Amino acid sequence: MTQATPHITDPDWWRGAVIYQIYPRSYQDSNGDGIGDLAGIIERLPHVASLGVDAIWLSPFFTSPMLDFGYDVSDYRDVDPMFGTLSDFDALISRAHALGIKIIIDLVLSHTSDQHPWFVESRTDRNNAKSDWYVWADPKMDGTPPNNWLSIFGGPAWQWDTSRQQYYLHNFLAEQPDLNFHNAEVRRELLDVARFWLDRGVDGFRLDTVNFYYCDARLRDNPALPMEERNDNIAPAVNPYNHQEHLFDKNQPENLDFLKDLRSLLDEYEAITTVGEVGDSQRGSEIQATYTGGGDKLHMAYDFALLCQAYPTGTRVADIMQTAQSFGNDSWGCWAYSNHDVERHGSRWSLSDAAQRTYAALLMSLRGSVCIYQGEELGLSEVEVDFEDLQDPYGIRFWPKFKGRDGCRTPMVWKSDNQNGGFSESKPWLPVASDHLAKAVAAQETAPNSMLNFYRRLIAFRKTHPALLKGDFTLLHADDTSIRFLRSHAGTTTLCAFNLSDTEQSFDLPAGAWTTDPKAPFTIQRDGNQITLPPWQAAFAYKKGSNTGENSHG
Structure with a gap:
């Protein structure tokens, strides 16, 4: 249907x-x-x-x-x-x-289950209609995997298959063979x-x-990643996946x-x-x-x-x-x-x-x-x-x-x-x-x-501020406890300010006729051009046109 x-x-x-x-x-x-x-x-x-x-x-x-x-x-x-x-x-x-x-x-x-009919057929031998639908490779002369690629889920990214007597690539579980996009x-x-x-x-x-x-069609080895460049943004720190620069996989x-x-x-x-x-x-x-x-x-x-x-x-x-x-x-x-x-x-x-x-x-x-x-x-x-x-x-x-x-x-x-x-x-x-x-x-x-x-x-x-949806981004100020920036779209600029701390902060609005939005779901204090933000509060102001100048307090 x-x-x-x-x-x-x-x-x-x-x-x-x-x-x-x-x-x-x-x-x-x-x-x-x-x-x-x-x-x-x-x-x-x-x-x-x-x-x-x-x-x-x-x-x-x-x-x-x-x-x-x-x-x-x-x-x-x-x-x-x-x-x-x-x-x-x-x-x-x-x-x-x-x-x-x-x-x-x-x-x-990028991959299927090893129970997908495509893989079931592909693994039967090296000459079937789907034999090249997955990433297959012969072992090295000593029987080890064709290169040093690692799986995100731990260990080598290659699994030995006894039917074809080849390795297949899996960037995740061994039961998730990678399709051959070539x-x-x-x-x-x-x-x-x-x-x-x-x-x-x-x-x-x-x-x-x-x-x-x-x-990589040539299945080249990944180089080692220097210690100072390793992080756990993709895989946890205990995973050796973080030890490589993933140039080829x-x-x-x-x-x-x-x-x-x-x-x-x-x-x-x-x-x-x-x-x-x-x-x-x-x-x-x-x-x-x-x-x-x-x-x-x-x-x-x-x-x-x-x-x-x-x-x-x-x-x-x-x-x-x-x-x-x-x-x-x-x-x-x-x-x-x-x-x-x-x-x-x-x-x-x-x-x-x-x-x-x-x-x-x-x-x-x-x-x-x-x-x-x-x-x-x-x-x-x-x-x-x-x-x-x-x-x-x-x-x-x-x-x-x-x-x-x-x-x-x-x-x-x-x-x-x-x-x-x-x-x-x-x-x-x-x-x-x-x-x-x-x-x-x-x-x-x-x-x-x-x-x-x-x-x-x-x-x-x-949704009431189109600049927040589709506008450009201009950074005004950032430190470890605050950030302020402008979003501009279709002749309107919205200023966004965030107090990311337990301490009150204040700053001056840039030059211009700024309106602070009473519908914003935060508590702020405004005295003329100065905005005071209590701990963990945000301020939004808007005006026609754009302006990137600013003076900061605190």
Whole structure:
């Protein structure tokens, strides 16, 4: 069944959009099996609509053995029975569109499950029709893997196959073999997968590990990364993946040609968007700019600059934004603090309630689009999951130094009056944290000053200022405890100022006739041209025209 896409008035709706990520396993269980599903998401769409977001990013729901919880796809054109049916997906599209919400689905193109029929055929021998659909290589003379590439999930990125007596490449689990993008048949088939879902009515794709599609055709060794350049932005510190400079296993120039082919397909449809996940801790901003610049590849992309452990001081945020800008203004970022792969940011950075609100406002003010992760609007913290309850193979592999991703994937909490938080009538696939129950949607719904209602006001406020959605970015001031910048669009400039500390701060507005917006969800004091910000507060002012001069106090 094909769903009609609603009339689109702005083909650039994605530019400045707020995108709400739903992890289907953990949003709402409708059939009592302890696992979230598509029907459950439909049930909770009014909550999503109440936030005022523009779109949902739906994490994978395709048929899968679920060794990596849907990121190991065994059928790209069907829904896994645990989540429902294609008819359920059609109903989700229809209901979301009726509520004015667009649907972006997570396409995992770099690899499949080893149970996918393509791989099952490919591994039978070296002469079958799909023998070259995956990255196969002979061993070295001593039987060891063909090069030194490492898997993000730990250990060599090569797995020996006894049928072909060759190694196959897997950048993630051994059960997730990498597709060979050097093969034109593979590229055509994956474009056809995208067309299948476009014809079904989706509004775009989140592209998993978008910089991993191609590897070096010559399979050259990666060089060692100097100690001083290593970090844990992509893999935890205990993972040797951080010891290499990943020159040849990803980020290959041929990737750009495939992205152009994908964009050509998307342009056949009305107002479709893409957001690419750039997994690279050394060149993330550069890749983001390259992949989105020129108007002929991705629409937007995000890296891990704000998803990593490093605390986002004003100085760091300014550096991230200016680095992104240095690669050209025609690129477009998509910024996030939390998602299904990282520790929830409130816990990661040890933020108070007031600090979470201020950082949310900062995120909503940066040049680019925004992703927020389910439960972020409730101020949920990371959950400490006991080892016996762990589901994530990544956490099980590196326990206890790295506990995996289960702590951010626990079920959404809707009610406070039962131990499952209204998520399911049965034992959930991951435990619901007791301290999450007090933050449930029902508990926050009627509290005017709750985190939930703050997010609603913040998103609504953002939409009243076009400069916050699509404007240019000009840094005025940054230090470790504050940041101030201008966003300018269509003859209007919005000033954004953030006190990222426990101490009162003040500053002078730049020259001009500035109006402070009384609808802004923060408390400030204004005396003429001087603004005083209490601890963990933000100020917004706007005027016609632009001005970059400023005098600072404190």
